[in-house]
Amino acid sequence: MNPQPDPDEGVLFDVPRAGVTAASKETTKQKRPKKRRPAEDLPVARVVVDTPLPHLDRLFDYQVPDTMAEAAVPGCRVRVPFNGQLLAGFLMERAAESEFQGRLAYLHDVVSSEAVLTPEIADLARAVADRYAGTLNDVLRLAIPPRHARVEKEKAAKKAESEGEEEEAAPDSIAEPAESAETSRPPEPGPWADYPAGPSFLEAVHDGGAPRAVWSALPGSQRADAIAVATATALAAQRGAVIVVPDGRDVTLVDTALTECLGAGRHAALTADLGPAERYRRWLSVLRGEVRAVVGTRAAMFAPVRDLGLVVLWDDGDDVHCDPHAPYPHARTVLSIRAHRAGAAALIGGFTRTTEATQLIESGWAHPLTADRETLRRRAPRVRAAGDDSELARDEAARSARLPSLALRIAREAAQSGPVLIQVPRRGYVTSLACASCRAPARCDTCQGPLALRSAHAMPYCRWCGRISGEWRCTGCGHGRIRANVVGARRTAEELGRAFPSLTVRTSGRDEVLTEVGDRPALIVSTPGAEPVAAGGYAAALLLDGWALLGRADLRASEEALRRWCNAAALVRPADAGGQVVVLAEAGLPATQALIRWDPGWFASRELAERRELGFPPAVAMASVTGEAAHVHELLNGISLPESAELLGPVPITTGPEADRPEGERVERALLRVPRSATLTLTAALKAAASARSARKDDHLAQIRVDPLHVV
Structure with missing residues (x-):
């Protein structure tokens, strides 16, 4: 369980003997460190070493020298000799003795005595690593930000200064200060009064209970205020709160609401665009208990909040909540585990409800938190499908036209009283081309990737390899002209600008995301997730190209389409104020009906x-194994699968640049399916197989993902 023992002097590095003079030998002799002695109290340090190898995912014992006895505290950063090199790590605990019978190596040094790894986060990281067949070190890399020495020093100086002021003021103070009304009395329910179970949920949070709710939020802009009230309730009970939202715009929205509700300086906002120094400064303020509420994006799910009493996850269906780094944890699962282990309340909310959240309700882990139908009808806009029977009788092209007469008519009427939102599923100009004669997809002659256009005057280019295909001809019919298959946001803005010459047309997407727009008439063309907030709400919204969302080869296509539609429609004024939404999709589809109602x-x-009948997640647990064919087969052959496991595949990946690799380097993927009760058994088997390959020094490890986002 331990590295090879080193001499008491630490790690010795070989020095070339050629050219070494007597003087240099004497200098080396003088610089040789003194003989180290172990600490008198708890001389053994158990360290998690920063190594990505799965078979080394365990604690290693080291000797604590007496010179580091005070600095080497559990949770601090250290450096240790490991396999002939110095590696970083975290000191997990101190012990009186070690089970290792040989001589232990000494800690090389304590990088910082700041205990950045709390016991709660350490236990949570271990649980997440086991849940996702990953290593503890990978999870800690996601949970703890890189050290910033200058920030640590300035925070330590400020802490010492404040402690000195408290000591000076102590003799003059005899009675204990009474708690302020802000920290002892819960706030009014506010937006939660619109939900029948809202006040009782807040009451349970304030009483120190652990209510767990799946929140279906009402349309409108009160979600941030509702989150702020729930957070203030947890703080009034002397407990902390962690709030995770999809992106920086949502962080800003909730941050503003928290400041208005709590006052300045009582919470911290953590986002990636803060910069390493400011982000670490705010993270340390949470670690040291200076603030007890945190709002941030995905990484905030591991924020070291003290006495956690509430976790909030907004829009849990957004893909950004799944971390792209190993072991690929999802914020919903991490926060659910954390709330369960800490005995905290959990609030998973959104304008829609995911199948994973529904699974939590049906299992009894959580309860639904919804408004009554009368309140919902009062707050929601009027939603219509462009291809319903009444519109077909009026306009025969309503089912096939990209902008039928209904959409144009409502946009023209609504633009007289305020801005109109147009949601387009694809960014860019023309993202998919086809033969103008036979309608076959236009492919690159070199790599067979899809062709696209960047502007009206540009030549077709390949989206995979970037080559220009100026002399393209269809391989099927030989025709040389192309037509647009999928139109992007920029092309849509051009078309609308010609149709509405008197209105301002603005775009919001990856290149430039608008935060908010005014209440003046305008057309706002946006991709999903980049919709700006309009002052007073949008007068109308057009949800274009519904077939592009519903027709994706993805298990979650309909669910994701409804989520994107609802997020956009929630920004529209209520029906009583004239708010209307037009969705261009088949009216009889379940997702369209769910939006209309x-x-x-x-x-x-x-x-x-339906997924339970077909054996798809989240009714069952799944894991994917992806990599070169030989490595996937080798890993699968080394897995001791549970009896209930079912192997699907492996099959070649047939889309993307990976599909064009040589025969011996083809990428394949296999799926493993088990009942949800056997999830940890499956992840343990996957971890054991990956560890066995790692111990054989196999550098070509297949990628393992538990609960992959994309199954089909």
Whole structure:
């Protein structure tokens, strides 16, 4: 369980003997460190070493020298000799003795005596690593930000200064200060009064209970205020709160609401664009208990909040909540584990309801938190499908036209009283081309990738390899002209600018994301997730190209389409104020009906029932193994699968640049399916197989993902 023992002097590095003079030998002799002695109290340090190898995912014992006895505290950063080199690590605990019978190597040094790894986060990281067949070190890399020495020193100086002021003021103070009304009395329910179970949820949070709810939020802009009230309730009970939202715009929205509700300086906002120094400064303020509420993006799920009483996850269906780094944990699962282990309340909310959240409700782990239908009808806009029977009788092209007469008519009427939102599923100009004669997809002659256009005057280019295909001809019919298959946001803005010459047309997407727009008439063309907030709400919204969202080869296509539609429609004024939404999709589809009736709970329950019949997640647990064919087969052959496991594949990946690799380097993927009760058994088997390959020094490890986002 331990590295090879080193001499007491630490790690010795060989020096070339050629050219070494007597003087240099004397200098080396003088610089040789003195003989180290172990600490008198708890001389053994158990360290998790920073190594990505799965078979080394365990604690290693080291000797604590007496010179580091005070600095080597559990949770601090250290450096240790390991396999002939110095590696970073975290000191997990101190012990009186070690089970290792040989001579232990000494800690090389203590990087910082700041205990950045708390016991709660250490236990949580271990649970997450086991849940996702990963290593503890990989999870800690996601949970703890890189050290910034200058920030640590300035924070330590400020802490010492404040402690000195408290000591000077102590003799003059005899009675204990009474708690302020802000920290002892819960706030008014506010937006939660619109939900029948809202006040009781807040009461349970304030009483120190652990209520768990799946929140179907009402349309409008009150979600941030509702989150702020729930956070203030947890703080009034002397407990902390962690709030995780998809992106920086949501962080800003909730940050503003928290400042108004709590006051300045009582919470911290953590985002990636803060910069390493400021982010570490705010993270340290959470670690040291200076603030007890945190709002941030995905990484904030590991924030070391003290006395955690509430976790909040907004829009859990957004893909950004799944970390792209190993072991690929999802914020919903991490926060659920954390709330369960800490005895904290959990609030998983969104304008829609995911099948995973529905699974939590049906299992009894959480309860639904919804408004009554009368309140919902009062707050929601009027939603219509462009291809319904009434519109077909009026306009025969309503089903096939990209902008039928209904959409144009509502946009023209609504633009007289305020901005109109147009949601387009694809960014860019023309993202997919086809033969103008036979309608076959236009492919690159070199790599067979899809062709696209960047502007009206540009030549077709390949989206995979970037080559220009100026002399393209269809391989099927020989025709040389192309037509647009999928139109992006920029091309849509051009078309609308010609159709509405008197209105300002603005775009919001990857290149430039608008935060908010005014209440003046305008057309706002946006991709999903980049919709700006309009002052007073949008007068109308057009949800274009519904077939592009619903027709994706993805298990979650319908669920994701409904989520994107609801997020956009929630920004529109209520129906009583004239707000209207037009969705260009088949009116009879379940996702379209769920939007028209604004009943995402019904759709999620229906979707979960269908997946249970077919054996798809989240009704079952799945893991994917992806890599070169030989490595995938070798790893699968080394897995001791549980009896309930079912192997699907492996099959070649047939889309993307990976599909064009040589025969011996083809990428394949296999799926492993087990009942949810056998999830940890499956992940343990995957971890054991990966560890066995790692111990054989196999550098070509297949990628293992538990609960992959994309199954089909």
